Amino acid sequence: ELKVEQNPLFLSMQEGKNYTIYCNYSTTSDRLYWYRQDPGKSLESLFVLLSNGAVKQEGRLMASLDTKARLSTLHITAAVHDLSATYFCAPSQKLVFGQGTRLTINP
Amino acid sequence: GAGVSQSPRYKVAKRGQDVALRCDPISGHVSLFWYQQALGQGPEFLTYFQNEAQLDKSGLPSDRFFAERPEGSVSTLKIQRTQQEDSAVYLCASSSTSGANTGELFFGEGSRLTVL
Numbered sequence: 001e002l003k004v005e006q007n008p009l010f011l012s013m014q015e016g017k018n019y020t021i022y023c024n025y026s027t028t029s030d031r032l033y034w035y036r037q038d039p040g041k042s043l044e045s046l047f048v049l050l051s052n053g054a055v056k057q058e059g060r061l062m063a064s065l066d067t068k069a070r071l072s073t074l075h076i077t078a079a080v081h082d083l084s085a086t087y088f089c090a091p092s093q094k095l096v097f098g099q100g101t102r103l104t105i106n107p
Numbered sequence: 108g109a110g111v112s113q114s115p116r117y118k119v120a121k122r123g124q125d126v127a128l129r130c131d132p133i134s135g136h137v138s139l140f141w142y143q144q145a146l147g148q149g150p151e152f153l154t155y156f157q158n159e160a161q162l163d164k165s166g167l168p169s170d171r172f173f174a175e176r177p178e179g180s181v182s183t184l185k186i187q188r189t190q191q192e193d194s195a196v197y198l199c200a201s202s203s204t205s206g207a208n209t210g211e212l213f214f215g216e217g218s219r220l221t222v223l
Contacts, residue, residue, distance in 0.1 A: 033211065033212070035214075041216070042198060042214040042215060042216045042217050043150070043198070043200075043212075043214040044214075045211050045212065045213070048210070048211050088149050088150070095140070095152070095212060096152060097142075097149035097150050097151075098149055099148065099149050100148070100149045
């Protein structure tokens with residue numbers, strides 16, 4: 001059974017700081033997805049990582065995938081308030097989601 | 108339509124009532140998924156369709172839950188004899204690709220079910 005663990009589950013940061021969210025998963029998967037969810041809203045796709053070593057960047061967010069370590073990271077650079085949301089990772093195969101990381105960015 | 112559309116957005120049901128939740132995926136999308144999201148949790152897989160075929164229903168929590176997609180487009184999730192623990196947001200998502208390595212999912216806004 002595929003298990004997905006994210007950490008931290010809650011993260012409060014100051015604007016301008018950098019931080020990394022980690023996503024570990026238990027069985028082989030050659031791709032991984034990151035989604036964002038704002039309160040009361042649905043999920044929005046951020047990144048699709050399709051191979052080992054894949055790195056994608058969009059604005060202040062950068063995601064990477066290490067399929068051998070079964071680990072993906074989502075790095076936030078110089079955080080701004082607009083990035084406050086819950087972030088979910090999901091390996092492929094029915095897209096089993098992690099518990100989510102609730103990110104709050106304070107001025 | 109341009110995106111995945113779900114209805115109703117909000118549904119309040121008395122315990123024991125039957126409910127039906129509708130999902131209109133993006134036109135032409137082969138794959139359709141239903142998820143259940145409890146407050147503060149990640150989405151949990153319920154069932155998966157490839158066109159009209161229900162290929163995986165392993166996530167349906169009980170035989171009170173039933174999903175169909177008879178013509179390979181619109182899907183309905185039906186919950187019979189609702190219980191309080193069924194209260195959640197039910198998310199529908201579609202994808203243009205199929206198979207085990209499914210592509211990026213496009214989610215609807217969800218149907219929030221509250222069972223009293």
